[in-house]
Amino acid sequence: MSSSTHGATPYYFVPGPSRHPAMAALGLFFVILGAGQWINGADWGKYSLAAGMVGWLFVLYQWFRDAVAESQGGQYGHKIDISYRWSMTWFIFSEVMFFGAFFTALWWARAHSVPELGSLNNAILWPDFKAVWPSMAAGATASPAGIVEPFTTMGPFWLPTINTALLLTSGVTLTIAHHALVAGNRSKTIAFMWITVLLGVTFLGVQGYEYYHAYSAYNLKLSSGIFGSTFYMLTGFHGFHVLVGMLMLLFITLRLQKGHFTPERHFGFEGAAWYWHFVDVVWLGLYILVYWL
Known part of the structure; x- marks a missing residue:
């Protein structure tokens, strides 16, 4: 996750490639899509909204978990x-x-x-x-x-x-x-x-x-x-x-x-x-x- 020596606090932490931004955006896409369709009468919209919200929250959980681990690991x-x-x-x-x-x-x-x-x-x-x-x-x-x-x-x-x-x-x-x-x-x-x-x-x-x-x-x-x-x-x-x-x-x-x-x-x-x-x-x-x- 960083180019610094293991165990040492880096001058500036540079994270490695992460899937979290793309996955969070995907979850929000289904939230907006579902909400828009639901209020316009499409019954499947509520399922899209629910699935997107669950996926988005799960990504946030993983993202914050990684950030906490990096902080506790002395990377920040x-x-x-x-x-x-x-x-x-x-x-x-x-x-x-x-x-x-x-x-x-x-x-x-x-x-x-x-x-x-x-x-x-x-x-x-x-x-x-x-x-x-x-x-x-x-x-x-x-x-x-x-x-x-x-x-x-x-x-x-x-x-x-x-x-x-x-x-x-x-x-x-x-x-x-x-x-x-x-x-x-x-x-x-x-x-x-x-x-x-x-x-x-x-x-x-x-x-x-x-x-x-x-x-x-x-x-x-x-x-x-x-x-x-x-x-x-x-x-x-x-x-x-x-x-x-x-x-x-x-x-x-x-x-x-x-x-x-x-x-x-x-x-x-x-x-x-x-x-x-x-x-x-x-x-x-x-x-x-x-x-x-």
């Missing part, structure tokens, strides 16, 4: 550490842009689209339309034709506030685990990592119940005008990122139990922690802009 030196840090930085930056697009959509709807529909220019076409945000009934949303069923908006109490407390607490427990790892206290690190993972799982459970309550009691759906679409897109994608971050922390915890990472070398831990703190910050923005304002 200072240059690779820098590469991973830059890679994670740019990945999180791309996620910032991703959520920035949805936050911008929310702002544009509230500050421009809805007011424009209620302006004098549209008064003749939609005389009964009220340009208010948020709305609770058809005719008061960006649906002047009255095609949106009446619904109730989601406020901050109590489920979103509980989830805010859960995520903020998880940020604290993760920081405690990080300091414990740097101090060489592995047992304390593992304990607080499991607490962090449990808090993440609890957040997802509470959000699932919130969605059920919103759909059944408030009639708030993805089709509930611009409010419903922005609400579910923002909170739903954030929930997906919480799931990904929780899985990252779970696997890092399992690696800690196997004796991986040292106080001096633990970027795998740090990268997952960066991502989790990013998820926390995004939720704070969501909590204020979606539930309070």
Whole structure:
């Protein structure tokens, strides 16, 4: 896997030829193919999607297993550490842009689209339309034709506030685990990592119940005008990122139990922690802009 002498850390690790990128691309091809065909009525599409997803996840498992083995084998030196840090930085930056697009959509709807529909220019076409945000009934949303069923908006109490407390607490427990790892206290690190993972799982459970309550009691759906679409897109994608971050922390915890990472070398831990703190910050923005304002 490297041109360096066996047992010595290379200046820059150069992996050998690998099938993983091609196999991962093949799995994703069948995922996209199946999804596209399934939503267009082809029953076989769901099997293609499932097979592609299973294959893709299996490739990722092998790929990460090889990377962990290379790291534990002492192949990754200072240059690779820098590469991973830059890679994670740019990945999180791309996620910032991703959520920035949805936050911008929310702002544009509230500050421009809805007011424009209620302006004098549209008064003749939609005389009964009220340009208010948020709305609770058809005719008061960006649906002047009255095609949106009446619904109730989601406020901050109590489920979103509980989830805010859960995520903020998880940020604290993760920081405690990080300091414990740097101090060489592995047992304390593992304990607080499991607490962090449990808090993440609890957040997802509470959000699932919130969605059920919103759909059944408030009639708030993805089709509930611009409010419903922005609400579910923002909170739903954030929930997906919480799931990904929780899985990252779970696997890092399992690696800690196997004796991986040292106080001096633990970027795998740090990268997952960066991502989790990013998820926390995004939720704070969501909590204020979606539930309070």
